[in-house]
Amino acid sequence: MFITRIGQLLTMEGAALGLRSNVSLRVENGRVAEIIDGEVSRHGDAIDAGGQLVTPGLVDPHTHLIFAGSRADEFDRRARGQSYNEIAAAGGGILSTVRATRAASDEELIASTLARLDRFLRNGVVAVEAKSGYALSIEGELRLLRLLKRVAQQHVVKISPTLLAHVPPPDLPRQVFVDRFIAEAIPQAAQEKLAEAVDVYCDVGAFTLDETERILNAAKSLGLRLRVHAEQFTYTGAAELAAKLGAASVEHVEELSADGPALLARSQTGCNLLPGAALTLGLKWPNARALLDAGCLVALGTDCNPGSSLTESLPLMMSLACMQMKMSCEEAWRAATVNAARALGHDLGRVAVGASANLVIWRANDYREVIQHYGDSLVEAVIVDGQKMQF
Ligand code: NIG
Numbered sequence: 001m002f003i004t005r006i007g008q009l010l011t012m013e014g015a016a017l018g019l020r021s022n023v024s025l026r027v028e029n030g031r032v033a034e035i036i037d038g039e040v041s042r043h044g045d046a047i048d049a050g051g052q053l054v055t056p057g058l059v060d061p062h063t064h065l066i067f068a069g070s071r072a073d074e075f076d077r078r079a080r081g082q083s084y085n086e087i088a089a090a091g092g093g094i095l096s097t098v099r100a101t102r103a104a105s106d107e108e109l110i111a112s113t114l115a116r117l118d119r120f121l122r123n124g125v126v127a128v129e130a131k132s133g134y135a136l137s138i139e140g141e142l143r144l145l146r147l148l149k150r151v152a153q154q155h156v157v158k159i160s161p162t163l164l165a166h167v168p169p170p171d172l173p174r175q176v177f178v179d180r181f182i183a184e185a186i187p188q189a190a191q192e193k194l195a196e197a198v199d200v201y202c203d204v205g206a207f208t209l210d211e212t213e214r215i216l217n218a219a220k221s222l223g224l225r226l227r228v229h230a231e232q233f234t235y236t237g238a239a240e241l242a243a244k245l246g247a248a249s250v251e252h253v254e255e256l257s258a259d260g261p262a263l264l265a266r267s268q269t270g271c272n273l274l275p276g277a278a279l280t281l282g283l284k285w286p287n288a289r290a291l292l293d294a295g296c297l298v299a300l301g302t303d304c305n306p307g308s309s310l311t312e313s314l315p316l317m318m319s320l321a322c323m324q325m326k327m328s329c330e331e332a333w334r335a336a337t338v339n340a341a342r343a344l345g346h347d348l349g350r351v352a353v354g355a356s357a358n359l360v361i362w363r364a365n366d367y368r369e370v371i372q373h374y375g376d377s378l379v380e381a382v383i384v385d386g387q388k389m390q391f
Pocket residue numbers: 064093094097201229232277303305306307308309
């Protein structure tokens with residue numbers, strides 16, 4: 001199969017996004033077999049890109065993909081002036097989603113999660129990280145991971161599952177929850193291969209730095225990747241801890257310390273920035289410039305979740321990164337492709353001979369147009385492992 005008349009191709013290989021003009025691709029067995037200069041004349045089995053932009057499929061390194069219920073009422077209350085933390089302290093927020101998720105049937109959770117993946121695909125996203133975290137019991141978190149596995153079998157978007165210690169549960173002493181998370185949830189998730197990573201939300205109202213360290217050490221000893229929701233609302237030292245433990249990524253980092261960027265740059269820890277949460281909650285924007293200038297590996301995610309960032313639009317996150325976080329279009333493309341893939345430990349997010357053919361054809365001629373144009377999807381077609389998706 002060929003994809004011909006590609007006006008602009010981002011390969012993400014080498015400098016300047018590995019940009020190629022006027023090329024075609026030959027795809028065999030789900031992989032890119034050849035990058036050909038010019039058009040191919042045999043049009044029989046070819047997708048015509050019409051001179052438009054083709055890029056790697058986008059990769060979202062941070063989502064809370066599986067949950068039930070709606071928090072539209074809280075959204076409106078926040079719009080009228082109540083704060084996210086006030087609502088959470090009154091039993092709303094994450095705990096309201098926990099009640100809805102516990103009450104939902106397996107079928108409801110699977111259906112709503114599949115619908116979210118459909119929306120991700122329509123936004124050009126071919127792979128997402130997906131966290132548990134809205135059950136807050138050991139069995140409940142494992143249930144969410146098992147459901148994610150079933151979802152993954154029913155959808156083309158690839159899922160990298162993460163076991164998340166989100167907040168202490170309302171119905172168990174926090175010490176007991178942390179002990180059981182370490183002694184039961186993490187080993188069971190590892191044994192059943194339900195999760196590739198463990199994430200801890202370390203903040204006021206969530207887990208302490210000590211609890212975070214205990215949980216992460218347990219995950220590390222079982223060979224799981226580590227992630228930390230770090231420095232979102234308050235500075236806790238979680239990003240430094242993540243770097244020390246060799247975490248795969250830190251998330252959010254709006255309140256990172258002044259020496260945070262240099263420290264993270266020296267480590268292998270990537271920084272997953274989540275502009276949707278800053279936009280929704282009116283937080284300050286993560287200091288992408290400091291991280292990039294220090295040499296950190298910066299990725300962008302939607303943080304897709306029912307409270308602080310209800311979106312599947314990774315292109316919108318790229319727009320916010322350029323409009324509000326002083327990232328260049330080139331940095332935003334890297335952040336939503338290769339760098340995100342690296343944070344997940346897989347090989348997506350680039351176009352190369354031998355690499356899997358996960359591609360997006362955009363209704364655009366220039367990679368910067370995709371970022372400048374916000375509020376609607378410019379995706380014309382998505383190709384997953386060499387197959388053109390219908391939607
Ligand atoms: O990444 N910070 C913690 N957790 C989520 C929000 C979850 C929610 O509000 O339901 C986040 O922003």
